[in-house]
Amino acid sequence: MNKAFAVVVCLYCSFTLAAAPVKLKVSPGQQQPVTLSRLHLNRIVTPFSAPQIRTIDQADIRIEGSVIYLSSQQEEPFVVYITPHDSEAHALSLLVTLLDVPPKEIQLSLSKQWQQKMNRNKEAAKRFEEAGDYQQSITELLSMLVKGQVPEGYELEKFYKADIRHCQQDGLTFDFSKGQVVQGHYFRVLVGTARNATEKPLTFHEKNCQGSHTTAVAMWPKNTLHPGQRRELFILLNTPDQESAPVVRPSLLTY
Known part of the structure; x- marks a missing residue:
């Protein structure tokens, strides 16, 4: 066999045998086992526009748009949680095992069941928020939360450090370390304490x-705190729909 031809054939064989992307449908509450490369950088394509990733493994992680690049030398399997940037209510759970294999690309998509549930929650939250005028919706939402109630369609989530909005007032200490996030359609409420x-x-x-x-x-229940007293603090954020939100021009007088 001609050597040049043999080299071409060999390169072609190597190309055709390269690992194809692994496509996985994931569901809430189910842990999906995946195998990644210990020797190379791996690529995880998520269904979220700006995913967040949480793991106890000392992995090298970089996020570019909806894609996560991950490499690690971990010997034991470890768990990776992937969530959208604006909600911790639902997480993609991956049980990662690293092997001495070529780099992997994992393409994740939401199961039909998960998509339907998320859409129903969003619609229910949207109906609640649009039932009255803007001020009425805010008043009703905060009124329900202080009573320990969560509106239909809203998600109650854990509070993560990235969500902290800094409050500062002399004499008061603000604590969100055990706080809550209540996520709706247009509104998001951060709950912490002040002492x-x-x-x-x-x-x-x-x-x-x-x-x-x-x-x-x-x-x-009141804005006045006696020495040593703690009260719950509610911070309501407006998170408009990215597709329909108007562009807001900041006033020059605010600088």
Whole structure:
């Protein structure tokens, strides 16, 4: 056989035998086992526009758009949780095993059951928020939350460090380490606590918890805290639909 021809044949064989992307449909509450390369960078394509990833493994992780690049030398299998950037209610759970194999590409998609559930929740939350005018919806939402109720379609989630909105007021300490996130369609509520660390009564001022998307701030049951007293704090954020949200021009007077 001609050597040049043999080389071409060999290269062609190597190309055709390269691992094809692995396509997986995932469902909530189910852990999906996957095999990745220990020797190379792996590529995980997610159904989320800006995914977040959480794992106890000391993996090298980079996120580009909807794609996660992951490499690791971990000997034992480990779990990876992947969530959308705006919700922790549902997570894709992968049980990763690393082998000495070529680099892998995993393409994840949501099961039909999961998509339907998420769509139903979004529609129910949207109906609740659009049932009255804007101010009425905010008042009703906060009123339900202070009573320990969650509106239909809303998701109650754990509070992660990335979600913290800094509140600052002399004499008060704000704690979101065990906080909650209540996610709706247009609204998202962060729940934490405030404590009076002084030896005199203090009045909390809502303006001390402002951010670019902050719509309302409330303390329950009152804004006044006695020495050592703790109260729940609610920060309501407006998270408009990305496709229909108008572009907002910031005033030059705010700088």
